[in-house]
Amino acid sequence: MSQPTFVQSTASPLLHMSNVDKAFAGVHALKNAELRVGPGEVHALIGQNGAGKSTLLKVLTGVYRRDAGQIQFAGEDVNFTSPPQAQRAGIATIYQEVNLVRLQTVAENVMLGHEPRRFGFIDRARMENRAREVLGGMGLDLDVKRPLADFSLAVQQMVAIARALALDARLVVMDEPTSSLDDQEVERLFGVIRRLQAQGVAVIFVSHRLDELYAVCSHITVMRDGRTVHQGPLAELSKLRLVSVMLGRGEQELVQQGQTGFQRVAVKKPAGQPLLEAHDLRRPPHLRGVSLGVMEGEVMGLAGLLGSGRSETARAIFGAEPGGGELRLNGRAVNWRSPQAAIRDGLAFCGEDRKQDGIVPEWSVRENLTLALLPHLTRAGVVDRAEQRRVVERFIGRLNVRCSSPEQPIRELSGGNQQKVLLARWLCTSPKLLILDEPTRGIDVGAKAEIQSLISELAGEGLGVLMISSDLEELLEGCHRVTVLRDGASVQTLEQTELSEAALLAAMAHGTDPLTDPSTLSDHEAPAHRSAP
Known part of the structure; x- marks a missing residue:
């Protein structure tokens, strides 16, 4: 690869991090890292999991102390020793994993840590009015007196963003802020970012979704192996060139390996028998009649806007939130009233929130990986360590889980490797059906390609997969069919020959097919190449 490229802005930066080093147990997480962000600039920070992005931001916000280097903010040398100190200086951070108090109200979360007070007590009226004001500026109308836990993960993510905006920050750091949002919510967030930019507030935007970077960012910093390898205007980089710089591989090599992150991957239609059949699943108010089927060896996609019932459908099938309707597995009627019953019949489920519902952070890779298999590894209350080690x-x-050893705490792994451990947790139970809710959420292009390839490989071995994704490109790339949900009901199932972005968007928005609604087609799209429904 060529030498690192740095195109410096002539304007005085709001933030300048230079020659930053940070090592853990002698291993460099950062080496001479650089980050330069101008006032009112929306700046993309990208790199593979483990490239050093999160470490650099934690050094900036005082979570970690740097070993070497300099940080200047608003023209002054700074050395924040805690996140609250960084907040007081004007830096607000929104983390990928929602870091709020779910049992407290929306208003309490928006104003967390800076509640208005009167005579030494929290002024609840002012707090709730300020929360409504901030949320209203984002186009959200929420009951701020309700507990945050009453709302979906996507709404919780928007509340986390509102909390950062309530701080009146000069720099807002957004770490994968769209990972739980649908297209409509993403556009709303982009509107908020553009308003911040107009007010002179700078934004550091971390995302693995390349289209989002080009939609909202003007400049970019690319990191690889703890180093900054590129800085400059984003418009000067094509998508292919950007992925090439991030992965450290030639552009032609990426095209040949199909790791561009935006190329369609052909999948063969499975020849297996019906595995799972769900008919008229109901659980008011979220599910109002969902019907779908998964074949042996098939990757069935589940699409829909926020609130359409995708996750609720998965949880209903898995017995976590059972309701009405009919379920059949291999032609046999089943009625799972708990996840344990579903697991015994060969189902496995990876949820969308790795931190909340997946990993046990303080446990090792070994302990996390074999968690679901423990009943089969235990005899008379004693774990068969030799067999556990062989499985791990x-x-x-x-x-290809990248870890120093099976005893390494899983919290130290990158997001992509944590996701692989969760997949391994279920695969070692030899399931018949694997349910995946946002399996590539918050992971980089390289890890995403590995997981997509693994899913395809597993389907080729006969495993049935039900995959939920907010990323239409992911559904188009890897699914044999896609069932679209709208307002808690299934509105259409698209065969592989019918799949297109226009068809998915039409069904998600209107429950229509672009064959019968030409207004949903762009000028260059025509129905002639698609089979009749």
């Missing part, structure tokens, strides 16, 4: 080594190798 097998799946670490098969899924």
Whole structure:
């Protein structure tokens, strides 16, 4: 690869981090890292998981102390020793994993840590009015007196963003802020970012979704192996060139390997028998009649806007939130009233929130990986350590989990490797059906390609997969069919020959097919190349 490229702005930066080093146990997480952000600039910060992005931001906000280097903010040398100190200086951070108090109200979360007070007590009226004001500026009308736990993960993410905006920050750091949002919510967030930019507030935007970067960012910093390898205007980089710089590989090599992150991957239609059949699933108010089927060896996609019932459908099938309707597995009627019953019949479920519902952060890779298999590894209350070790080594190798050892705490792994461990947790139970809710949420292009390839490989071996994704491109790339939900009901199932972005968007928005609604087609799209429904 060529030498690092740095195109410096002539304007005085709001933030300038230079020659930053940080090592853990002698291993460099950052080495001479650079980040320069101008006032009112929306600046993309990208790199593979483990490239050093999160470490750099944690050094900036005082979570970690740097070993070397300099940080200047608003023209002054700074050395924040805690996140609250960084907040007081004008830096607000929104983390990918919602870091709020779910049992407190929306208003309490928006104003967390800076509640208005009167005579030494929290002024609840002022707090709630300020929360409504901030949320209203984002186009959200929420009951701020309700507990945050009453709302979906996507709404919680928007509340986390509102909390940062309530701080009146000069720099807002957004770490994967769209990972739980649908297209409509993403556009709303982009509107908020543009308003911040107009007010002179700078934004550092971390995302693995390349289209989002080009939609909202003007400049970019690319990191690889703890180093800054590129800085400059984003418009000067094509998508292919950007992925090439991020992965450290030639552009032609990426095209040949299909790791561009935006190329369609052909998938063969499965020849298996019906595995799961769901008919008229109901659980008011979220599910009002969902019907779908998954074949052996098929990757069935589940699409829909925020609130359409995608996650609720998965949880209903898995027995976590059972309701009415009919379920059949291999032609046999089933009625799972708990996840344990579903697991016994060969189902597995990876939820969308890794931190909340997936990993046990303080446990090792070994302990996390074999969590679902423990009943089969235990005899008379004693775990068969030799068999556990064989299982762990097998799946670490098969899924290419990058860790120093099976005893490494899983919290130290990158997001992509954590996701691989969660997949391994279920695969080692030899399931018949694997339910995946946002399986590539918050992971980089390289890890995403590995997981997509693994899903395709598993389907090729006969495993049925039900995959929920907010990323239409991911559904188009890897699914044999896609069932679209709208307002808690299934409105259409698109065969592989019918799949297109226009068809998905039409069904999601209107429950229509672009064949019968030409207004949903762009000028260059025509129905002639698609089979009749």
